[in-house]
Amino acid sequence: MKNQESPLGVYHAQEMENRIYEWWMQEGFFRATGDAQKKPFTIVMPPPNVTGVLHLGHALDNTIQDLIIRMKRMQGYDALWIPGTDHAGIATQTRVEAQVSKEEGRSRHDLGRDAFVSRVWAWKERYAEVIRSQIRRLGASCDWSRERFTMDPGLSKAVREVFVTLYEKGLIYRGNYIINWCPRCTTALSDIEVEYEETVGALYHISYPFVDGSGTLTIATTRPETLFGDVAVAVHPEDERYRHVIGKRLRLPFGEREIPVIADDYVDPQFGTGAVKITPAHDPNDFEVGQRHQLAAINIMTKEGKLNEHAGKFAGLDRFEAREKIVAELVSAGVLTRTEHHHAVGHCERCGTVVEPWLSTQWFVKMEPLAVPAQEVVALGKTQFIPDRFSKIYSHWLSNIRDWCISRQLWWGHRIPAFYCADCGGTTVSREDPMVCVHCGSSRLTQDEDVLDTWFSSALWPFSTMGWPEDEAGDLARYFPTQVLSTGFDIIYFWVARMIFMSLFFTSQPPFEYVLIHGLVRDDQGRKFSKSLGNGIDPMDVIEKYSADALRFMLVTGAALGQDMRFYMERVEAAQALVTKIWNASRFVLMNLDNELIYGLPAPEERTLADRYILHRLQETTSQATRELEAFQFAEAGKTIYEFFWNDFCDWYIELSKVHLYGTDARQKEPTQKTLTYVLDHALRLLHPFMPFVTEQIWQSLPRDGKTIMLAPWPNFTEEFEDPAAADGMALVMDVIRSVRTLRHEKNIALSKKVEVILRPKAKWQAVLQQAAPYINRLCNPSLLVIDPDAAFPEERVTSVLADVEIALSLAGLVDLSAEKTRLSEEKKHLEFEVKRLQTKLANENFIAKAPVAIVEKEREKLHDYEQQLEKVAAEWARLFSVANDREAE
């Protein structure tokens, strides 16, 4: 009967995980119910870009969200997790352009706008499906019936509504300003889409001759090719060196154009020569200087980054090629020298091309009116960053923010709803495509060719996914605002801040209560994963080799929130070991159940000491893990549950349970079976958000109440289980067992070899130890177990002294006196040290006076225990000496 087959069989992660996910989907467990009895709890998933596949960072992010949403669902919330994908304008367009070019050797212009865009849609369909299957493979319990894409009709409607509203309120405007331009992508970029990289470049000193022949003025520049756009040279008004040349005129090289010397305190006299060429069309600072002095702006570059007709004979050359040629000519003319110069050069975030500050007409969002409330809401704690330090980063950015350039010269994205009139030149911005110009009534309208920055639509994600603006009574009313957002710190500016100000503006509510910021997943050497390093790890490969459960557990316990983590396969293996351990422990439980077992707990009076202990620990673990999870301390919570399951449940309780399961007293069998089942059930529930698959699989085989562990109630605080007496008692029993084992090990006595064990406890522990005798018998294998405060120890023995019990093994003929003396004297030395330490501490009047009473009391108890132990160890040590002397005397 004991050896019946476990219904669990062999663990096959791949087959099992796929099958379970399918079943969850079929049963609709992921769908938010809308149950009015339940409180809603909502998370919107940061939509992955449809550019390609998911990486470990996505896996971490989604695991965190799934963990939270699964716990909340079990806690009885109407939990909603909205999945989706982002169209990722530049990134996706670039990928598809590359694909078209590679496969057909054609550019997007060869295809034409409509044909190209339909190619991108095809790409989107394909990769959205890849991403969907990857998220599923991870076990994400998101509500697929509410999946969204940033370019869905509803979300596009939201984009248009937002654009038009902001335009009407004067918060969106079009203008000719310096923006960041990527000549490769041929589009404008926002400030944060530019990545600055420290580079070794050159500082060129060029001498411009005065028109009146009175010598030259030497300027310093890093970009000599822009000299064709120079409209002035500026010096500091207070700079004595140049005061006399202000107002004079200079002649530019390569041409006859003359420019004035002006004074502006923007100039730093310490830098370079103290004289700066002013090129308003190609430098943001120069642009401002130009405006202050009413200077013209000469744009000398094409959108591809080539010099245009203003550059004379250099027209048509690429900007870097032109720079070389210009420098060469100026050097031979003797008017240019160069020095090495370190400076940060902006690169396109998507393609790495050096970004060009470029004057062009673009659409902007006026930021200040939006940024102020967005800062407030975080400052007031209505939205909280976890860890809190990220709120500083957020607030710092918002307080220094410049207007947001939102137009992109791309084809993939939301087309800007602005229409220009061919007759009056007026602009019409409207919710529906206009038939006629609002200014003059002409029907000769053409829509702006450009699309909006992807982040413009992502910024609306928390409410656009819920039906805003069309359906405000449905999901939006119930599930917005959301409770939690989980994302990486790299996206705080791009996305989090923008969602917050857009939500505040359009819904008057912050979009989330908590923003969880996690760190980066790095490789085993601490480097970022990157294509160029070739160190990428596909989460699907990890799942394939181990399991989604293991990957999830590893990621979520790998580091504290906000801290970067290194990805080590060894740690996935460790997580997999836990999965296996859970599986095997469950097999044990199941193969020891009787078919007619009724689900439930044994009555309190039927519970064994071990039962009481494990229920107490279950209770502790439940409280602690719940507290930690609710504080978003996932790694801590994972550890708490891990330790309970492995150490308390497997190493101790299961071993102890064997006494009752296989023992002679049949009455104890059923209570133990019930406790095993109960504790396993609840431990699985605690583990489920971490490891959804294996816990579901096991739970299905368990006597249970419910259809799926996904919807089983989250374990609650159960006062009835609180049992400090059982906890203390078992702690002592465990100490005793451990000590006996240690003595056996030190004396090389295998557990299979029986040996007499004598325990001399303090009287108050007599009953507990007596009760625990069957456990000690099973785990220590004594030939005879004596438990008696007055027991006499045999002459030939080894001993161990605990605070509350003395332990002796009877070892006739086996005691190595000198080894034993060494061991005891080490022990004695250690105890003496501790006693001394505590005596000194307690002799300190300041300590007694100022430390909390409880601490002082604790230290006194410690001292007392140590003193007693020392006394006994010293006595034993002395006894050995006399035995040794006797032997020598013989």
Add this chain to the structure above:
RNA sequence: GCGGCGGUAGCUCAGAGGGAGAGCACCACCUUGACACGGUGGGGGUCAUAGGUUCGAUUCCUAUCCGCCGCACCA
């Protein structure tokens, strides 16, 4: 220049005002009726450095060193 993070056992990381923990690795023993992805026992840390606060600091404060990151400027 401004700001942030990290420096704890060989490795990766937790932790916390009252003489430091885990996983992996290591050593010894064990095929004990769930599990060798296991069991039992063990070794290993002046908690980066120097000051300060405190009865007490590895934990709080200051400075320094080392590693990393963000922002700003860069003609």
